[in-house]
Amino acid sequence: MNIPAGSLELESVDHLVLAIDAAFPNSQPRVFAPAAGSDYSWPHVEQAGLLCLRSTRNSAPIADRVQTHLCDAEELLNFPAPKRREEFEREFTAYWSHRATKSADRARVWSLVTPGGVTREVAYFFDARSNRHVIADDKDELKRWLRNTSANPGDKEIYPTWLFRLSQPWTPREFPETGDEITKLLPQDIVRKCLEPGLLSPFLFEVDTQTGTAFAGVVLRGAERRDVMKGFRHMSKVPAARIVGSYAKRPVERCKVARVDGAWVHGRDHPSSYALVKNRKVAIIGCGAIGAAVARLLAQAGVGEQIFVDGDSLTTANISRHPLGMFHVGFNKAAALQEHLRREFPHLKFEHAFQRRFESLTKKDLEQLASADLIISAGIDFDGEAALDHWRRSLGRPPAHISAWVEAYAAAGHAVLLYGKASILAGFDGEERPNFRLTDWPDESGALIVEAGCGNSFQPHGVIDLHPTVGMAAGLALDTLLDKVPASCRRVWMGDPAVVEANGGTLRETFSDRLTMREFVWP
DSSP: OBOOTTOSSSTTOOBOEEEOOTTTTSSOOEEEOGGGOSSSSSTTBOGGGBBOOOOOOTTSOHHHHHHHHHHHHHHHHTOOHHHHHHHHHHTHHHHHHHTOTTTTSOOSEEEOOOTTOOSEEEEEEEETTTTEEEEESSHHHHHHHHHHTTOOOOGGGEEEEEEEEOSSOOOGGGSOOBTHHHHTTSOGGGHHHHOOTTSEEEEEEEEEETTEEEEEEEEEEOOOHHHHTTTOSSGGGSOHHHHHHTTTTSBOEEEOEEEOSHHHHTTTTSSOTHHHHTTOEEEEEOOSHHHHHHHHHHHHHTOSEEEEEOOOBOOTTTTTTSSSOGGGTTSBHHHHHHHHHHHHOTTSEEEEEEOSOGGGOOHHHHHHHHTOSEEEEESOOHHHHHHHHHHHHTSSSOOEEEEEEEOGGGSEEEEEEEOTTOOGGGGBOTTSOBTTOSEEOGGGBTTBEEOSSSSOEEOOOOHHHHHHHHHHHHHHHHHHHTTOOOSOEEEEEEOOHHHHHHTTOEEOTTOOOSSEEEEEEOO
16 A cells, blocks of 8 residues: 655655455454564554554454554554654553563563662562572562572672662663663762672663553673773772773663562552452461462462461372372472462462461460461361360450361362351351251261271362362452451352262252352351
């Protein structure tokens, strides 16, 4: 499609090329402006002059779709200067990534920094295992995060660097190219701390855009230490100007930044429950299939700290239902879950894993549990529930308590929330069974299967059967932490009643629905 010379704001464009692929009309037409170049001087113009345009509906008439794309192309190529800058600023992060020195690389800078601060000193560690710089607000936060990832650097391996707060986003033509464009921004008293000849020096930039906070990273590579020190016996004697000059005309490595702070991980900076639960503590007693799955969901929701209690080790028979796999067989469930979630969510706290039953916890252990906002007992036996209930109710200010379990075949599941001095035992009969159970099993036949061996038995159900109850229990826990549940209650999952009857069980009248969750007052 030819275009009259000078008829567009981008005057170099004299024709457009409309291209479709073999999948069309189930794909988007593409419009190229070859003469527009690909030097990022115009927004939304990519390699080979490909224009980044809005998508059209595949179901629309083909002629209308083509016309829409061509009209959008004309509008884009007629953007006035203020509009062009606005578009560059709005998509600052995308353009920075496109212009990264090694654009195909994974992000070489990871940021734990809390957004919204001012220009300031921060701390970084170079992780040689992954060729990555990790930057945090301070040394203590950085060391804790690194410990959770199995790195354990000494203080001498953590260095200061500088975070620059920009007043407005750069356009691609304003991106720094050489070291002097960075070093001239550094305060004089920080130069020696942040510029260490012989080391790669990362710097972080933060700026507000129309779509939220954006981060960009650069890495400076100065001259070799021996070259900078020529004529001087010690680095401390080298003038700061000489150190700065060693970076001046060396190229800047622009780096993508991956944010790993909690606000981004748990909500991409948009309103979420994270702000309300990041300072909450949950203790989980019983780290089996239910407890471990609930723990992971709460970690994904951003609950700031979790404590784990379990005296059992993971076996090969557990892994089809347990979030942990074969790698952790033979390890204590509480300790293995702690180690696993630390690696997966290193910005959260998993400081305590007690490798014993609740009844065997020490006074010091119990003090940790008493400091929790919520205690969850998951699939533990009646003795454990009774001991927990007695201890919790003896406290002056008992933490909230959720008890979660499933009935045979996971056809029904329960999550009971108790506040204050409310007792779980109020819902159990003289045979230590819940009064509100939904199924009965004559002589317990079918409810438990005995393994070959002495005294081992298990409930017959698979992981898919279990997950409605897991989700229900985790949802009740989150609602509790968010103060959405005003009084003690119980939630019930009613699964498929046909499964119960097919396996010799009896339905109670209260099993009144299928594939439904209900909430009831307690008891």
